[in-house]
Amino acid sequence: MKKHSRFVCSLIMIISVAMLVTACGKTTATADKKEIVIGAVGAMSGPSATLGMGTKDGMDLAIKEINAAGGIMGMTVRAVYRDDEGDPTKAKTYMEEELLKENADFIIGPTNSTSVAATEAFVNQNKKVQILNIATASELIDANKYPYSFRIMIPNNMQAEALVKIALAKGFKKIALVQDTSALGTGGLADMKKYLAQAGQQSVAEVSYTPNATDMTPVAQKIKDSGADCALFWALxxxxxxxxKALERVNYINNLEILGYTGISLPNFQELAGPGATRCSTIGIDTWAPPRSQPKLDDTRQKLYDKIVAEYGPYGPGKRDINPSTIATGYDAVMLLKAAIEKAKSLDSDKVKAALESGDxxxxxxxxxxxxxxxxxxxVNVNEIVQLEISNDKFLGELAYRLGN
Structure with missing residues (x-):
């Protein structure tokens, strides 16, 4: 009996020590973690450079503030950047580097949807929480297929829904759909047709073109021949x-309103379109769309805008060409990770994922x-989307129309 008791006591002691060693090991591992590494892949040069550099600017600003305030749970934050130039093949190589060599804890980006499509499965296989702050392709966010990927930008299907709703709410009866022949364009067309059909409407024309075509006169002529009073542009x-410019040549620019998805908000649109840009508008988040009568953003946005200008200089013609709202997405992506990590009280991907999914x-x-x-x-949700004027005299798009007006 005494031998049995001694055996039981010894067994309990062994188990207790083992548990203590394991616990201590975990505690030590957590205590030894001195920094959080955020990997970011994006187009920081090439045609989409303003998106990648805007993301980097926003991330740098957020990380600077976080580290100055003591980091996240006592750990400093460091970003590792890779410029994929918008090339999916380069994005894949760089993402592997960031996860396998740089040991990134979290991922922000890539900026281009094609680069996300080439890397997202790998990121999710490695169970890294990923924040998409720019890429808009609808299919990139699927909680079942890509359980670790989250997005804070307006997805394409939501943009198409907003375009159609705004056009119909403003009373347009003859809507032409204009898009390129790429996967992005055909996807945009399908979404716009879907939301028109749901409203019991159909377009007067579907006008497609080859990306980077030199002469767009045939496109303009088809729009004119359709008698459209509104054209929904799914164009870069x-x-x-x-x-x-082609609509000006065929003398039809003043006969219709052009409403485009966020692709036409790129800086080169206003520069290349010239005076005709005043006939165009795009869509965006209402918080970054002050009306003409309001010289400033709301207090929250203005505070960040002032920080951006102080850090990087003013935005506008002849100045920086990186939109402050793009910088805001990079800033938010980092701050969202910070909030989720602190809510989870952990860097564990599953716990951070659960914190994001909490409904908070x-x-x-x-x-x-x-x-x-x-x-x-x-x-985000569709109710936050508004129509923005493309203006030559303001640093941001001005509010043109809000659903429910």
Missing amino acids: GADGAKIV QFKGYYADNYVFSKTNHDG
């Missing part, structure tokens, strides 16, 4: 500008708040 900046509202600067759930990893 340079192509959209060439279509606007996470404060934002690009958008007012981001709300995610286990089934929805898109953080």
Whole structure:
């Protein structure tokens, strides 16, 4: 009996020591973690450079503030950047570097949807929480297929819904759909047709073109021949500008309103379109769309805008060409990770993922708040989208129309 008791006591002691050693090991591992590494892949040169550099500027600003305030749970934050130039093959190589060599704890980006498509499966296989702050392709966010990926930018399907709703709410009856023949363009067309059909409407024309085409006169002529009073552009900046110039040549620019998805908000659109840009508008988040009568943003956005100008200089013609709202998305991506890590009290991906999926509202600067759930990893909603004028005399788009006006 005494031998049995001694055996039981010894066994309990062995188990207790083993548990203590394991616990101490975990505590030591956590205590030894001195920094949090955030990997960012994006187009920091090439045609999409303003998006990648805007992301980097926003991340740098957020990280500077966080580290000055003591870091996240006592750990400093460090970013590792890779410029993929918008090339999916380079993005794949760089993402592997960031996860396998740089040991990134979290990922922000890539900026281009094609680069995300080439890397997202790898990021999720490695169970790294990823924040998409720029890429808009609808299919990139799927809580089942990509459980560790979240987005704070307006996705394409939501943009298409907003374009159609605004056009119909403003009373347009003859809507032409204009898009390129790329996967991005055909996807945009499908979404716009879907939301028109849901409203019991159809377009008067579907006008497609080859990306980077030199002569857009045939595109403009088809729009004119359709008798459209509104054209919904699913076009990138340079192509959209060439279509606007072609509409001037066929003498139809003043006969319709052009409403484009965020691709025509790229800086080169206004520069290349010239005076015809005043016939165009785009869409964006209402928080970054002050009306003409209001010289400043709301207090929250103005505070960040002032920080951006102080850090990087003013934005506008002849100045910096990186939109402050793009910088805000990079800033928010870092701050969202900070909030989720602190809520989870851990760097464990599953715990941070659960914190994001909690349904809580996470404060934002690009958008007012981001709300995610286990089934929805898109953080913004269509009600935050408004029509913006493309103006030559303001640093940001001005509010042109809000649904419900």
